[in-house]
Amino acid sequence: MDIKSMKNYLYWLYCQFELITCSYLMEPWEKLLFYSFNITMLVMVLYIAYIFVPVHITMAFQFFLHLFGNQHENTVSIVK
Amino acid sequence: MERPERAGAALGAQPRANGCSGAAHGALRNGYVRGLAAPDTQLNHIVHNGGLYKRPFNEAFEETPMLVAVLTYVGYGVLTLFGYLRDFMRQWKIEKCQNATEREEQKDFVPLYQDFENFYNRNLYMRIRDSWNRPICSVPGAKVDMMERVSHDYNWTFTYTGRVIKDIINMGSYNYLGFAQKAGTCQEAAAKVLSQYGAGVCSTRQEMGNLDKHEELEKLVARFLGVESAMAYGMGFATNSMNIPALVGKGCLILSDELNHASLVLGARLSGATIRIFKHNNMQSLEKLLKDAIVHGQPRTRRPWKKILILVEGIYSMEGSIVRLPEVIALKKKYKSYLYLDEAHSIGALGPSGRGVVEYFGLSPEDVDVMMGTFTKSFGAAGGYIGGKKELIDYLRTYSHSAVYATSLSPPVVEQIITSMKCIMGEDGTNVARVQQLAENTRYFRRRLKEMGFIIYGNEDSPVVPLMLYMPAKIGAFGREMLKRNIGVVVVGFPATPIIESRARFCLSAAHTKEMLDTALKEINEVGDLLQLKYSRHRLVPLLDRPFDETTYEETED
Numbered sequence: 001m002d003i004k005s006m007k008n009y010l011y012w013l014y015c016q017f018e019l020i021t022c023s024y025l026m027e028p029w030e031k032l033l034f035y036s037f038n039i040t041m042l043v044m045v046l047y048i049a050y051i052f053v054p055v056h057i058t059m060a061f062q063f064f065l066h067l068f069g070n071q072h073e074n075t076v077s078i079v080k
Numbered sequence: 081m082e083r084p085e086r087a088g089a090a091l092g093a094q095p096r097a098n099g100c101s102g103a104a105h106g107a108l109r110n111g112y113v114r115g116l117a118a119p120d121t122q123l124n125h126i127v128h129n130g131g132l133y134k135r136p137f138n139e140a141f142e143e144t145p146m147l148v149a150v151l152t153y154v155g156y157g158v159l160t161l162f163g164y165l166r167d168f169m170r171q172w173k174i175e176k177c178q179n180a181t182e183r184e185e186q187k188d189f190v191p192l193y194q195d196f197e198n199f200y201n202r203n204l205y206m207r208i209r210d211s212w213n214r215p216i217c218s219v220p221g222a223k224v225d226m227m228e229r230v231s232h233d234y235n236w237t238f239t240y241t242g243r244v245i246k247d248i249i250n251m252g253s254y255n256y257l258g259f260a261q262k263a264g265t266c267q268e269a270a271a272k273v274l275s276q277y278g279a280g281v282c283s284t285r286q287e288m289g290n291l292d293k294h295e296e297l298e299k300l301v302a303r304f305l306g307v308e309s310a311m312a313y314g315m316g317f318a319t320n321s322m323n324i325p326a327l328v329g330k331g332c333l334i335l336s337d338e339l340n341h342a343s344l345v346l347g348a349r350l351s352g353a354t355i356r357i358f359k360h361n362n363m364q365s366l367e368k369l370l371k372d373a374i375v376h377g378q379p380r381t382r383r384p385w386k387k388i389l390i391l392v393e394g395i396y397s398m399e400g401s402i403v404r405l406p407e408v409i410a411l412k413k414k415y416k417s418y419l420y421l422d423e424a425h426s427i428g429a430l431g432p433s434g435r436g437v438v439e440y441f442g443l444s445p446e447d448v449d450v451m452m453g454t455f456t457k458s459f460g461a462a463g464g465y466i467g468g469k470k471e472l473i474d475y476l477r478t479y480s481h482s483a484v485y486a487t488s489l490s491p492p493v494v495e496q497i498i499t500s501m502k503c504i505m506g507e508d509g510t511n512v513a514r515v516q517q518l519a520e521n522t523r524y525f526r527r528r529l530k531e532m533g534f535i536i537y538g539n540e541d542s543p544v545v546p547l548m549l550y551m552p553a554k555i556g557a558f559g560r561e562m563l564k565r566n567i568g569v570v571v572v573g574f575p576a577t578p579i580i581e582s583r584a585r586f587c588l589s590a591a592h593t594k595e596m597l598d599t600a601l602k603e604i605n606e607v608g609d610l611l612q613l614k615y616s617r618h619r620l621v622p623l624l625d626r627p628f629d630e631t632t633y634e635e636t637e638d
């Protein structure tokens with residue numbers, strides 16, 4: 001897919017988004033508000049994901065490690 | 081599909097002349113099968129009810145896809161939130177308030193503009209208002225000229241640029257048979273009558289306003305409909321709203337379809353009779369109401385109802401559905417009630433020779449007690465009529481408000497009706513087969529739209545074609561995009577339809593040529609791709625299975 005059709009496709013996606021969320025019908029300042037709200041939310045979600053997901057993944061990883069592999073070692077360490 | 085016929089043959093029931101099999105055979109109750117929606121008919125969606133129908137009755141309403149419904153609600157949700165924001169800003173004078181508000185001295189009284197309809201008008205309808213009420217400046221034939229207008233304040237006010245958008249293909253007028261013309265035999269005849277009689281009559285039918293033209297018209301209408309007698313009125317809306325009160329009154333029961341036109345609703349309310357509403361075109365619902373009415377009688381007193389009147393329309397102009405007349409007539413006969421049929425859209429547009437829904441089903445006009453219709457649609461004129469037994473019409477002549485108080489029809493209009501009706505009947509020698517042309521156009525247009533993958537409502541023979549849009553932004557976008565491509569369409573939203581079932585409604589005409597339809601279809605296809613309107617998954621449900629969440633009936637008691 002070359003750049004031009006990619007651009008067209010993105011524009012089409014944007015149109016669909018506008019139609020579905022009705023921002024197509026909004027006045028420019030409403031659009032601005034709506035988009036800044038949306039973008040803020042999106043950025044926040046991404047940021048939160050960036051902060052927390054690695055932590056959760058490590059925790060989950062350790063949990064499974066604990067469950068299957070290193071159980072013995074751990075119990076030993078507690079007993080000790 | 082064959083099942084009922086075989087059952088009928090086995091039981092030896094003879095179908096009567098009007099196509100209703102007798103109520104004698106027990107297996108089928110009164111000759112119709114309840115919801116023959118067996119799994120095998122699910123896809124086929126053809127509902128044949130016993131021997132009642134002489135022709136296939138293909139009527140389908142595809143279910144709203146779940147995703148589309150959810151997204152539609154999302155759209156309305158966003159708009160509603162912004163509506164509250166705007167209302168807030170108007171209240172605190174951050175934004176200039178352009179809508180109607182209470183005056184200063186009314187401030188402490190009951191608020192006038194707080195209900196949902198006002199909220200909707202202010203905050204949702206106003207954003208897409210440019211798709212409605214466009215002024216036209218030529219005869220609304222197959223092509224029409226429109227005045228260009230712009231709005232500089234987001235649809236609160238419009239200004240005319242002075243330019244005219246020429247030759248827009250008109251898919252919006254109820255010009256079924258193409259009689260809205262500014263030239264041709266009808267126009268010539270009307271012009272002649274105008275120079276002979278003038279335009280005004282200045283009196284009512286009962287006093288001095290009775291011309292020979294009116295008598296001629298009524299005889300012709302009666303002959304056209306195949307009824308004993310008929311009467312013509314100056315306005316279709318008033319025909320309904322003034323004649324129903326003359327026919328029924330207190331102590332009578334009106335059973336009305338939930339999608340009936342405002343004129344029927346108004347007439348029913350004015351009559352003072354009790355009104356009960358059955359689900360759209362749903363015969364189980366109607367039968368239940370009839371049964372209840374007979375069994376229980378009037379509320380409190382338990383006296384039997386004086387009269388039971390069923391109000392239905394031939395073609396429903398928002399759904400494009402055709403009334404299940406054979407079943408309605410069977411029920412009416414079984415429960416000995418009366419039937420009032422409003423043929424506003426179906427007269428001229430249905431049936432092999434344009435005589436409406438009665439002819440379409442091959443029934444006898446005698447089975448319908450009151451045949452009402454208008455001259456506004458197929459005949460390209462104005463006014464309405466009522467046809468029926470001679471006693472009925474004589475009674476209405478004396479007692480109906482629109483006969484006693486309303487000025488009679490203008491003679492040129494009468495002449496337009498007479499000429500166009502004669503043309504439909506093929507009596508003036510210029511029979512151009514308009515009715516067949518309309519039927520062909522209808523079939524072609526509906527078939528092509530279905531193939532493209534749009535969700536189309538209604539009966540396959542109905543010239544009213546609703547195309548579902550669903551989302552609020554698409555209502556505005558569709559109207560604008562189509563006008564950009566020189567095609568005039570009607571878009572419909574709340575409150576004329578349920579809030580998520582917004583649609584565009586095409587009305588076909590015999591005046592549309594194949595080229596015009598092809599152009600229109602090409603553009604619709606393009607806009608459909610652009611706006612992603614091709615929702616259809618080709619899973620159709622017959623009307624009987626259509627879910628309705630409204631209550632079965634409401635009662636007006638005083």
Ligand SMILES: Cc1ncc(COP(=O)(O)O)c(C=O)c1O
Pocket residue numbers: 315316317318320341343393397422424425454455456462463464
């Ligand atoms: C079913 C029905 N009845 C009556 C009328 C009223 O007719 P008229 O426009 O002639 O007043 C209409 C008009 O839209 C209609 O659709």
